[in-house]
Every structure is written in structure tokens, then in C-alpha cells.
Amino acid sequence: MDMSKYRGMFLSETNEHLKNMGQLLIALEKNPHDRECIDTLFRDAHSIKGMAASMGYVRTADLAHHLEDLLDGFRQSGSVPGGAIDRLLAGLDVLEGLVEDINADLPERDITEFLAVAPPQNAPQAAPPEQPVPAVAPLTPAPSTDAPPESASMKIQIALAADAAAPAARALLILRQVKSLGQLLSSSPSEEELRSGALFSGLSIQLITDRDPADLQPLLASITDVAKVTCELSPAATVHPAPQTSRKDDAPRTVRVRTRLLDQFINLTGELLTSRYMLQAAADQEQWHEVRSGFDQLARLITDLHHHVLQVRMTPMESITGHLPRMVRDLAKKTGKQVELRLEGVDVEMDRAILEELSDPLVHMVRNAIDHGIEKSGEIVIKAWREKDLVLIEVADNGVGMDISAIRAKAVKSGLYSQTQLKSMPVRDVLQLVCHPGFSTATRVTETSGRGVGMDIVKSAVENLGGTLEFSSRPKQGTRILLKLPLSVAIIRILLVECGNETLGIPITRVFRTLELEGNSIELSGRQNVTRFDGEIIPLLSLSKVLGIDTPPLADTIQVVVSEARGRKVGLVVDRLSGQREAFVKTLSFPLDLLVGVSGATILGDGRIIFIIDPQYLLASRLKAVASKSREH
Amino acid sequence: MAVRVMIVDDALFMRNMLKEIMIKGGLEVVGEATNGVEAVERYRDIRPDLVTMDIVMPLKSGIEALGEIIHEFPEANIVMCSALGQEALVVEAVETGAKDFIVKPFKEEQVLEIVRRIVTASR
Numbered sequence: 001m002d003m004s005k006y007r008g009m010f011l012s013e014t015n016e017h018l019k020n021m022g023q024l025l026i027a028l029e030k031n032p033h034d035r036e037c038i039d040t041l042f043r044d045a046h047s048i049k050g051m052a053a054s055m056g057y058v059r060t061a062d063l064a065h066h067l068e069d070l071l072d073g074f075r076q077s078g079s080v081p082g083g084a085i086d087r088l089l090a091g092l093d094v095l096e097g098l099v100e101d102i103n104a105d106l107p108e109r110d111i112t113e114f115l116a117v118a119p120p121q122n123a124p125q126a127a128p129p130e131q132p133v134p135a136v137a138p139l140t141p142a143p144s145t146d147a148p149p150e151s152a153s154m155k156i157q158i159a160l161a162a163d164a165a166a167p168a169a170r171a172l173l174i175l176r177q178v179k180s181l182g183q184l185l186s187s188s189p190s191e192e193e194l195r196s197g198a199l200f201s202g203l204s205i206q207l208i209t210d211r212d213p214a215d216l217q218p219l220l221a222s223i224t225d226v227a228k229v230t231c232e233l234s235p236a237a238t239v240h241p242a243p244q245t246s247r248k249d250d251a252p253r254t255v256r257v258r259t260r261l262l263d264q265f266i267n268l269t270g271e272l273l274t275s276r277y278m279l280q281a282a283a284d285q286e287q288w289h290e291v292r293s294g295f296d297q298l299a300r301l302i303t304d305l306h307h308h309v310l311q312v313r314m315t316p317m318e319s320i321t322g323h324l325p326r327m328v329r330d331l332a333k334k335t336g337k338q339v340e341l342r343l344e345g346v347d348v349e350m351d352r353a354i355l356e357e358l359s360d361p362l363v364h365m366v367r368n369a370i371d372h373g374i375e376k377s378g379e380i381v382i383k384a385w386r387e388k389d390l391v392l393i394e395v396a397d398n399g400v401g402m403d404i405s406a407i408r409a410k411a412v413k414s415g416l417y418s419q420t421q422l423k424s425m426p427v428r429d430v431l432q433l434v435c436h437p438g439f440s441t442a443t444r445v446t447e448t449s450g451r452g453v454g455m456d457i458v459k460s461a462v463e464n465l466g467g468t469l470e471f472s473s474r475p476k477q478g479t480r481i482l483l484k485l486p487l488s489v490a491i492i493r494i495l496l497v498e499c500g501n502e503t504l505g506i507p508i509t510r511v512f513r514t515l516e517l518e519g520n521s522i523e524l525s526g527r528q529n530v531t532r533f534d535g536e537i538i539p540l541l542s543l544s545k546v547l548g549i550d551t552p553p554l555a556d557t558i559q560v561v562v563s564e565a566r567g568r569k570v571g572l573v574v575d576r577l578s579g580q581r582e583a584f585v586k587t588l589s590f591p592l593d594l595l596v597g598v599s600g601a602t603i604l605g606d607g608r609i610i611f612i613i614d615p616q617y618l619l620a621s622r623l624k625a626v627a628s629k630s631r632e633h
Numbered sequence: 634m635a636v637r638v639m640i641v642d643d644a645l646f647m648r649n650m651l652k653e654i655m656i657k658g659g660l661e662v663v664g665e666a667t668n669g670v671e672a673v674e675r676y677r678d679i680r681p682d683l684v685t686m687d688i689v690m691p692l693k694s695g696i697e698a699l700g701e702i703i704h705e706f707p708e709a710n711i712v713m714c715s716a717l718g719q720e721a722l723v724v725e726a727v728e729t730g731a732k733d734f735i736v737k738p739f740k741e742e743q744v745l746e747i748v749r750r751i752v753t754a755s756r
Contacts, residue, residue: 166719166723166736
């Protein structure tokens with residue numbers, strides 16, 4: 001039987017179990033008598049074993065079996081001795097490695113070395129492998145090796161009556177019954193597919209059972225709404241399917257969606273269709289009033305649809321904080337510090353694309369906090385919450401805080417700013433300097449945070465997502481890093497500006513304010529036009545010049561968009577501001593993606609394609625020149 | 634001893650119809666409830682052999698009540714009553730632990746067949 005189609009599901013479910021196990025083990029270390037925790041861990045290991053064996057991943061199944069045995073021992077003794085957690089965590093690491101191997105189409109790594117190490121002395125003896133698996137709800141198929149010797153693989157085909165009500169629910173009930181008759185190897189459609197409302201004409205099941213097909217057939221045929229059943233024994237070779245070899249990149253990415261949401265999509269589609277016919281009819285009869293109200297309705301439906309589509313992409317932040325407790329535990333052990341990690345509000349949901357980009361930065365900030373923030377003992381708090389269309393994430397520690405004088409000294413030494421410039425720079429902006437590429441005040445590179453990802457990468461990752469990052473820090477009290485992120489990336493609000501004959505979009509998150517300046521509020525500093533903004537002197541740069549566009553001479557009053565680049569505010573001079581709107585951003589492909597400072601494009605209502613520019617990148621090289629020029633003065 | 638059945642539905646019409654089917658089939662109707670909250674309470678009191686549970690009900694839906702009863706009494710035999718077009722809810726109910734489901738309009742033989750099968754399997 002072809003098991004390749006189950007590979008993706010195997011990987012995603014196994015990874016979920018592994019993540020869960022990692023978290024539970026850390027919780028168990030703090031509370032070794034937590035019965036429920038031990039039970040859940042046992043079931044996780046059991047599930048992995050069952051799935052891996054069904055897929056033919058022998059070593060993964062063996063190791064999961066080993067962990068399951070260990071945990072079963074603890075279930076019986078009622079607690080987990082301290083040393084055993086390390087063993088279980090180590091086992092989990094090997095298991096993760098095996099799953100990585102499977103994911104990368106590599107042969108499963110050797111596990112004999114791990115299995116050869118005796119379990120911790122103070123741990124109860126692991127149950128002998130021959131012992132049958134204790135009865136737990138058989139959520140996943142048990143491995144074929146546990147099947148009675150005389151059992152065989154049977155192929156069962158079931159057709160439902162054409163008028164069967166709720167066929168998916170019926171099929172799930174049939175599968176439940178089939179599982180009580182033997183070990184379910186696979187079914188098509190799978191339970192997962194049935195749960196998500198897959199359409200199907202019949203059920204095809206592969207079962208390991210010691211029952212006679214002649215007994216099974218009438219049993220299954222008597223189930224309500226079952227129209228036809230065939231049972232046949234299949235050759236034994238299909239019991240151990242060989243792992244298939246599809247490439248990782250080819251695997252389609254999947255998302256779990258609540259069926260209710262899909263129902264809402266269908267409803268919306270229905271309403272959109274109705275709306276379309278109504279508009280068509282109104283237009284044919286030239287009833288313009290009706291047409292107008294039809295458009296209003298259409299606009300509402302589209303907003304609704306947008307909202308629902310975003311829901312599909314939403315994932316709780318937990319999905320990227322799950323492994324942090326384990327990481328903190330290991331780092332604390334390694335550095336000999338006592339570190340508590342507290343996670344708050346991690347059920348906040350965000351666009352999965354944003355979460356994926358945020359995972360590494362979060363790890364880096366936590367590492368930084370352990371390495372440079374906390375001295376002997378302390379706490380790291382990661383807190384997430386929603387504010388309107390933004391998600392705010394705060395990473396705070398109660399460590400030594402950031403050393404402002406060291407940052408200033410380093411900035412001077414590396415020639416970024418002069419002493420005088422730094423003196424007038426607000427503390428907040430000085431702290432931001434640690435995000436400058438290659439900027440690190442730590443004189444030694446540690447194993448913990450010296451791993452290539454610096455704060456500059458964190459900052460650019462956050463900014464690429466349309467977010468911002470702020471520091472606040474107090475000596476001896478700790479450091480807080482606040483990330484402000486949009487909920488979703490595909491649709492953003494943009495400010496439309498005109499420059500020569502071009503219309504361009506600037507993401508609203510990049511705009512501090514827009515100004516209308518009279519000639520007399522523009523000053524000259526060296527050869528640079530500047531103006532005062534919030535008590536600061538900011539350079540004025542002509543967007544036309546930056547982009548190399550011909551532009552009419554400046555009028556009496558000029559329009560300025562205040563943005564930020566390299567941690568400094570900058571005024572961009574444009575010809576005209578022409579409003580805000582929501583835009584669906586399309587990414588650019590080669591060769592347009594080579595344009596520096598252009599982050600995407602969108603289509604306006606009149607069909608024009610406009611570019612969306614990101615001042616941060618557009619001005620990066622230019623500002624450097626400005627900075628060095630003003631230092632010469 | 635006759636099989637003891639509890640009927641949960643907010644519509645009197647449906648309760649009476651199901652009652653008639655059950656009695657005709659030689660089953661004993663030992664209790665009724667008109668919403669999910671009542672259903673959970675009555676279940677604790679009378680511990681019937683089987684429950685028919687409507688899905689859409691006031692105060693607490695049939696699926697919520699199902700979940701609470703199953704949580705407390707994992708062996709409970711609960712059959713969901715659904716209407717056409719509630720497939721997603723029926724799937725959810727089955728996932729939550731419903732033993733089977735019947736679809737309105739009810740067919741006498743089908744209802745009894747399902748009830749008998751469940752009771753036989755659990756005895």
C-alpha cells in the first residue's frame with residue numbers, strides 16, 4: 001500500500017506530540033508527582049510509536065517505545081525521579097533528530113548508543129518490551145509488531161447509501177467500530193479528512209485483524225446507512241510499507257481549519273453569488289439606486305470575507321513559544337544561572353507567516369536576556385496582547401539592564417556617531433543602536449547568544465513584517481523589548497503619495513506624521529535642507545531625487561512624510577499626498593525584487609499598478625552619506 | 634428489564650414522537666429534558682441506559698451537554714438527533730463521544746435499530 005500520502009500528516013502530528021512532550025517534561029520536573037502529566041506524556045509516546053510503526057520508521061518506533069516503557073514505569077510508581085527527566089529529554093532530542101531525518105529523506109539515525117545507556121539508577125526499571133501496551137484509547141494505530149502472530153492485513157471497502165445523512169459522521173462511527181475489531185493501519189479518507197468535511201464516495205480501510213473476513217462482512221453491513229461491504233485479505237508484504245521518498249519541498253503546506261469556518265466560507269460564497277445576480281438585474285434595468293446599495297452590500301461581504309480568510313491564517317503564538325521553556329531550562333543549566341520563564345497571553349493569534357518570521361528573533365532575545373541580562377538568578381517574561389490591529393509582544397528580564405555608556409563608547413569607536421551627536425540623542429535612540437549591524441557590546445562571544453543572529457537581524461525581521469521594536473532599560477532593574485506587529489501581512493494600510501507622474505504607496509506603519517511646510521520653516525545645515533520636528537532637527541530628502549524621477553520645481557508649501565531610517569527620523573518631500581487605503585500587497589518577482597527599497601506592488605481601483613516603497617531600505621545607503629557629511633562639519 | 638431511555642429536545646412535538654417510537658419498541662422512557670442544562674442534571678439523577686439528544690437547544694447546546702455528560706460518565710450512550718444540513722455539527726458530536734446519530738424526520742425502524750445496537754453493544 002502506498003503510505004506516502006500519510007507522510008506529511010505523520011510529520012505534522014509527530015511534531016505536535018514532540019512539542020507537547022517537551023513542555024510537559026519541563027512542567028513535570030517542577031512537579032514530579034503530576035499524574036495527569038505523566039499520563040499525557042505516556043499517550044504522546046504511545047501515539048508516536050503507533051504512527052511510526054505504521055509508516056515503517058522502525059527506529060523512531062523503537063525509541064518511542066523505549067520512552068513509552070520508561071513513562072509506563074513512572075505511571076506505576078506515581079512519580080518521576082529527578083535524573084529521569086534528563087534521560088527523557090535526551091530521548092526526546094534523539095526522537096526529534098529521527099523525525100528531522102525522515103523529513104529530510106535521510107535514513108533514520110542510529111539509536112543503539114542511546115538505547116545502550118542504562119536508565120537512571122533511581123528510576124524504576126523500565127517495563128520489559130514484551131509486555132503488552134496498557135489499554136489506552138487507541139487514538140492512533142498501534143504498531144504492527146504488537147499484532148497477534150496469526151493476524152493479517154485486510155482490505156475493507158465500504159460504500160454508503162446514496163441518501164445517507166451526515167456521511168462523514170457515519171464514516172467516523174464506522175472507523176470507530178472497525179478499530180474495535182483490530183488495528184487500523186490506514187483509511188481513505190482519513191479521520192482527519194473526514195473531520196474537516198472531505199467529500200468522499202466510499203471508505204477504503206486497511207486493517208490488521210485476526211478475524212475472519214466472513215465474520216466481519218455481515219457485522220459491518222448491518223451498520224445504518226452502509227450499502228455495501230467487501231473484505232479481502234491482502235498480501236502480508238503490505239503490512240510493512242517502505243517509507244516513501246518524496247522531497248520535503250514538494251510537500252504542500254497544510255493548515256488546520258475549524259469546520260465551522262469553512263461553513264462560513266460557503267455561506268459567504270452563497271451571499272456573494274446572490275449579490276452578483278442582484279447587481280446584474282439592477283444594472284440591466286438601469287435601477288441605479290439598487291446598483292448603489294448592491295455595491296454597499298458587496299463591500300460588506302468582501303470585508304467579511306477578508307476577515308474570515310485572515311482567520312484561516314491565524315495561529316496562536318504558543319506555536320513558537322512552545323519550545324522556549326525547554327531552551328531556557330537547558331541554557332540555565334549550562335550557564336549555572338537560575339532562570340524562570342513566564343509566558344503570558346501566548347494564546348494571542350497572529351498570521352502564521354508573521355509567527356514563522358518571529359520564531360528566531362524571539363529565541364535570540366531570550367538568549368540575550370539569559371546571557372547578558374540575568375546575572376545569577378532572575379526571570380524572563382514574554383507577554384503578548386492585542387491592541388486594535390496590532391499584536392504587542394514584550395520580552396522583559398529583571399537583570400542588570402543595558403549599559404548605556406558602553407553603547408555610546410562603542411558607537412563612537414566604530415565611527416557611527418560623534419560624541420556631540422550622541423550627547424543630544426535621546427536615551428531610547430541610543431539603546432536602539434545595539435540593532436546596528438555588527439554592534440555588540442559584549443566583549444566575549446558566548447555559546448548562548450553568540451550564534452550569528454544579532455539584534456540587527458531581530459530588528460530587520462520585525463521591520464520586514466511592518467512592525468517596530470522599542471527598548472527600555474534601567475540599570476539593575478532589567479531590560480524590556482517591546483515589539484509592535486501587524487496581525488497580518490498581506491493586506492496593509494498605505495499612504496498614497498505622488499512624485500512627478502508616479503503614484504507610490506508607503507506603509508502607514510512607516511509613517512510618523514505628514515507635514516505641510518512653509519518655505520520659512522526649512523533651514524539649511526551644510527548643504528542639507530532640514531526642518532524642526534518634535535524638537536529634533538531632521539533632514540529633508542526629495543523622494544523624486546532619491547528615485548531619480550523628474551519633478552516640477554518646489555511650490556511655496558511642500559508636503560513632507562516623516563518616516564524613519566537607521567533609527568533616525570527623516571522627512572521625505574513629495575509632490576502631493578493623495579490619501580490612505582487598504583492594499584493587498586503582491587510580492588515582486590525577479591528582476592523587480594532586486595530594486596532596493598521597493599517592498600511590493602498593489603493594484604489601484606483604476607487598474608494602475610503602483611509600487612510600495614519602504615523608506616527604511618530606500619534611504620539606508622543615502623543616509624550614511626548624509627551622516628558622514630554632517631560629521632565633517 | 635426494559636431499556637431506560639431519556640429524551641432531550643426543546644420541542645414537545647419531537648419529544649412526544651420519539652416517546653411513541655420508544656414505547657412501541659418496548660423501551661421505557663424514564664425522563665425528559667428540554668435543554669442542555671436540564672439534560673446534564675437529569676442524567677446525573679436518573680442514569681438512563683440511553684439518551685437521545687437534540688443538537689440545537691436553548692441555554693446549552695446538545696453538543697455541550699454531550700461533552701459534559703461524557704466527561705463525567707465516559708460510558709454514557711448518547712444518540713444525537715440532527716436535521717439535514719447539520720453535518721459539521723454531527724461530526725463534532727461524534728468526535729465528542731456520541732455513540733450514533735439519527736436524522737429528522739425520524740424513521741421508526743431506523744431509530745429502534747440504532748438504539749438496540751448500542752444497548753446490545755454496551756451490555
